[in-house]
Amino acid sequence: MKCLLRMLPKGRTLVISVPFLWLLLFFFVPFIIVLKISFSEAEVAIPPYSEIFQFADDTLRILLNLGNYVFLSEDELYWSAYLSSVKIAFISSLICLCIGYPMAYAMARANQRTQTILLLLILLPSWTSFLIRVYAWIGILKNNGLINNLLMWLGLIDSPLPMLNTNFAVYVGIVYTYLPFMVLPLYANLIKLDHSFLEAASDLGCKPWKVFFEVTLPLSRNGIIAGSMLVFIPVVGEFVIPELLGGPESLMIGKVLWQEFFNNRDWPIAAALAIVMLAILSIPIAYFNHHQAKEMEG
């Protein structure tokens, strides 16, 4: 028994260290390497970047090449890509919130049995392939697609409305794929809402819409934050949706990074783009982490 008790702190350390070391190696350290490579120069070699630490004649030379960042800041393209990514992410989170909040609210007020079915209905699309769901919209939005065919058949338009390869299609695709991420945290939050608060408010003569804005909405703040962050942060770096549904006008930083890496094979520029994106997202991510960690600890 004594022997086992002595094992106790060891066990605790083991339980902590296994996931800790895994995440440290495969999640944290990679960012340091990205940072390092963003200071190197592109070269025609394998791997295609220069080494920034050089050790020769007992001296360690560190060559920090700031050229990538200077290049990014001087090119209009990157600025507008960052700006439009943040704008698209912000607007689509807002749209998701406006649609998702009433949905979550209605779900939370349904009876227990309906709730289980509704929850499955919300979850089910996110279990099927994301790529295939984006693909579905190509067939719907393209020039000889369903919507245009329907509108022309009804005689509302003479020539097809260009919808695919526009920002409109990007918004549709983003809202479509990220809506469940907004609904689920809101629902999880609204279901815990204490109905006696609402009853108390209406007993005291509060009108229903006022009860909603002054009691329900403030109490669901955490759900709103979690849902908005779950949409906003990944959308800023979204690649698949602007690539498949967007056109040349829908410039997003995820797409630019992909092109720099895969098409231009410029790894240092791609790394610098990732570092700047991380810097932009660091505040929202820290905010999300703070809330999520509190939620997980209980």
Add this chain to the structure above:
Amino acid sequence: MASRKLTFSNVVLCLGLLFLYLPMFILVLYSFNASKLVTVWAGFSGKWYIELFADDQLMSAVWMSLRIAFFSSCMAVILGTMAAFVMTRFHRFRGKPLFSGMITAPLVMPDVITGLSLLLLFVAMSQLIGWPAERGMLTIWIAHVTFSSAYVAVVVSSRLREVDTSIEEAAMDLGATPFKTFFLITIPVIAPAIAAGWLLAFTLSLDDLVIASFVSGPGSTTLPMVVFSSVRLGVSPKINALATLFVLVVSFAAFIAWWLARRAEARRRSPLRTEEEVNWTSHLSNQP
């Protein structure tokens, strides 16, 4: 009941669900279309399914994806459950803020950043220590384990928080070691959450295009990579057939989950219910 009334939120819920399901319904419908043009209906046909199964490249990608998804979700469940345990039970240790940051950040980290950073890690490691010698299934597996353990941790921790710790304390008071208590008491209680986490990790892995594209090597093409390259070339009815199979399998799994939840609820209503069963049911219906 509130759900029957025609309130604003109920209308939005119905429209929202319609918005989520209509495109999928159209996909399924057109997978049976005889015409190659996706928007012209030319009669019922099952030929795209035959072509789908005859596509060797696609089938080998399916097999590759299923293997990676299976092994990565198994590992993610182990790591994620450990991480959830650490998050909910160990309130103070050195590096806790870093730990909680690393377990929650993968939930929102854009895929392009995760993919690029992991690739650069693998390249740097193979230069430094010669491992991994080449990128492929193993590197995709590591990447998928890393991001899906975060999701598993969220699902499992939400269950762990509700577990009555007095049962664990009782077991330890009676002389069970912490390990024994964990495996005999805690694991059975959180089993539904572990199963839900496994399924989530499986679907996340099966679905990932961006991260896999970064860390894969020659000869390790996953299903989303094949689908993506064929979609980029244009709409293909074969993809509709594939989508239909996806929807079919997922609907079947969802039906089973619903049936299990209902059965658990029926048991809850019987007089011989236990605290645990109540928790199981509420778990199934509250899972974010």
